Amino acid sequence: MDPENTLTINGNILPFSPGETILDVAREHDIDIPTLCHLKDATPTGECRICVVEVEGARSLLTACTAPAGNGMVVYTESHKVVESRKMLLKLLLASGNHNCAARGSDDRDWTRFQLDVHADDSSPELCPTWGDCRLQDLAYRYQVTGEQFPRTDVPYPMETVNPFIVRDFSRCIKCGRCIQACCDVQVNNAISFGYRGADAKVVAAGDRPLKDSDCVFCGECVQACPVAALVEKDVRYHVRPWETKKVRTTCSYCGVGCQLYLHVKDGRVVKVTGVEDVAPNYGSLCVKGRFGFNFIASPDRLTTPLIKENGEFREASWDEALDKVAENFTRIKNDHGPDAFGVLTSARISNEENYIAQKFTRAVLKTNSVDHCARL
Amino acid sequence: MAGLAAAFGSGAMTNTIADIEEAEVILITGSNTTENHPVISSFVKRAVKFRGARLILADPRRIKIAAFAHKWLRQNLGTDVAWINGMMHVIIKEDLHDKTFVEERTEGFEELKAMVEKFTPEYVEEITGIPAQDIVDAARMYASAEKASILYCMGITQHITGTDNVKSLANLAMLCGNMGIRGGGVNPLRGQNNVQGACDMGGLPNVYTAYQPVNNPDNVAKMEKAWGVTGMSDKVGLKVTDMIPKAHGGELKSLYIIGENPLVSDPDLNHAEASIKNLDFLVVQDIFMTETAQLADVVLPSACFAEKDGTFSNTERRVQQIRKAVEPPGEAWDDWKITCEIAKRMGYTMDYADSEAIFREITEVTPSYAGLSYDRIDVEGLHWPCPTPDHPGTPILHSTQFPKGKGTFHAIDFIPPAERADDDYPMYLTTGRVLYQYHTGTMTRKTDGLNERAPGSFVEISPQDADKFDIEDGATVTVASRRGEIQAQVQISDKAVTGTVFIPFHYAEAAANKLTNAALDPVSGIPEYKVCAVRVSKAA
């Protein structure tokens, strides 16, 4: 090992490449340093300070996401000082705004009062919409803290529900800035930024207008990036809990980018879509169609049975009857008029396997090469 | 894709999507990237914002990506060959081309040079309306880059000169040695999710899988053997754009349409509808009762992408898996199973356990897919060509040689669009997509949120034209061409360029394609969706 570029984390001597941060080195070696604001591939901001670590000889704790790894550094990621600091940060975060999950109020003696408050805040009888799927809640459990030590600060901004896709709940925003990085550094839609100062800070779209009146294109990158319940898909909010769904990885069926995505399935229906992080071609990003355009799958207008037209009207038919009818007519036309009487249109929307079968059928059975598809680009 | 195939011997995106971020200069033309390929547009925007790439945009409309462009060329519709020739004129005249690349990797340079001779910036300004100095600046900017990427989409191909436009872009890229390197290339962005796959799989009248020509007796023999049949045709079949007129004339008796809705997407819809009604027997296989399915004799219900296993090939030639997540509704079946059942009833057995079994057969007859398997593409898809099981795939094409050996420069003259504006039809119409809808809308229009953002057809018109024709924002107008008329709401927008209106083609009830021109590119068979002459008037 080149002694020039090594540092010690929790007693392990580890190599690093110049330019890497302490967090980069730790992650490469499966050492878990918790983060809230850190967004992969975007410039680290050090905003949330959850990733602080103790470095021998340093006067204060350093944020691992911004501190460059240095030769001979000795780093502790879970020292007493570090843990105390994280606990304090978490308590403050839990107390700022509406973090009414069990993490904040579980040992509150007045449980009824607590529940009533939750209902009033959310106008819903349910727990926080991302309960069980929240980075802040996870960390509160991990470090065993609640927000009760500090008085709760109320957030003056009402929830924004006026667009079809995303609910913005400012009372749960921890101002980590991940959404802003997702929007401005990853998607580069430049729709949102921090507005106002100090305690009034808020993530705003141009001139503090609703998203629907801004440059927002509803790609949902910010929703996927938000670690808490401040940004949630409208249709998912309170309806879908992570433990109720199964995720199936697949490829988007809209444009030619072929984004990799997860379909979240609940009771046999697709209820939510997220991008698959870390793999090509989209590395987690999606657009509005891929993320929100899945309702057609379970549309009541889907065709569910073969149909045969009789006297100008469709009637339902069995597969056998419909397929026989098709085969008979194809055979008749082939016998009477030859293969040149046929055309087959296959599709840019069906799979490779199905396209292959369609052209094989055209060529080997109908005996013509008249197979094409409509989209020529 | 005929244009790229002619130049290089292969007609697909030459580089990868991720590659775009490495380009020093990006030239986008005929692609409203932020709306049609949103995720690709992020790669472009990141390259410009964080990596200092320079963006040249050639597009008459003030599309969103224009805000990122360093040089924005607003050409008159249908004049692409002229501005590209103009750039090459400047590059050759100022001796900025890559002589080594031209010498070693290409042929036809002298002819090209002679052709672009007359395309002086001043002459090009006359044709295209682009100021001469902008042509010079854009040419120098493109030629100055070590690696420059060209991205284009239907704005380039949907013209009678579509093939010429593509060849011209290929000329430009080869002239500056931008082929076969990271961050370079000529990159067509595919509109629909699996156009690439449909073409790769031989969903074309002239080729089997992997573009093996059907009129080559060796190929016919090979496929007959693989499929266990005899008597296959060695004649190139009909293109979709030939099928419709033949149906009209009565020679074509039957169409089997799988997952397409030509009654919204075809040019000159009124004619297409009459043609389809003239068929003896029409079978439509789809997930919805589309406008086309309404006319069918038999409609067969199929499963959608979320309900089946299989593969799609994306615009960068990456073969990726789709996986079944939910059950299909009612009795709907996978498309392949339906086709196989019809084949069986016609006396030919096509029997597969699942889509993976079909994929294995594909790899046996498709050289560029031969090394692929579901296992290999499980986590991350691979780029074809991938000829053997240990081949890593080919992210960048043509790095040492073109499939046809040398790349060919095509000397191409400018031809004006088929239809010109005149006194009766004084405006140009161009068509395209919007972000919130997809193709003919059969899928996107089922999501309320998407409809709320883009509820209905509209005519985008510039403030100047709105003044001239005394039209108010939101008013309903009639847009008429020589082929038909539709009504739609006016959106006055500074995206529009004066003299031209834009209508999206997603909406069946006001189908823009009732107006468009079925004049075809002679090689690719792509209709001229992008230019036709219209008249806009207040609806009575």
Ligand code: SF4
């Ligand atoms: S949805 Fe996309 S565009 Fe809108 S704010 Fe979020 S990241 Fe930005």
Ligand code: SF4
């Ligand atoms: S909305 Fe979410 S991602 Fe954005 S700053 Fe607030 S907590 Fe962070």
Ligand code: SF4
């Ligand atoms: S998510 Fe959007 S950009 Fe990605 S493949 Fe789907 S439609 Fe294309």
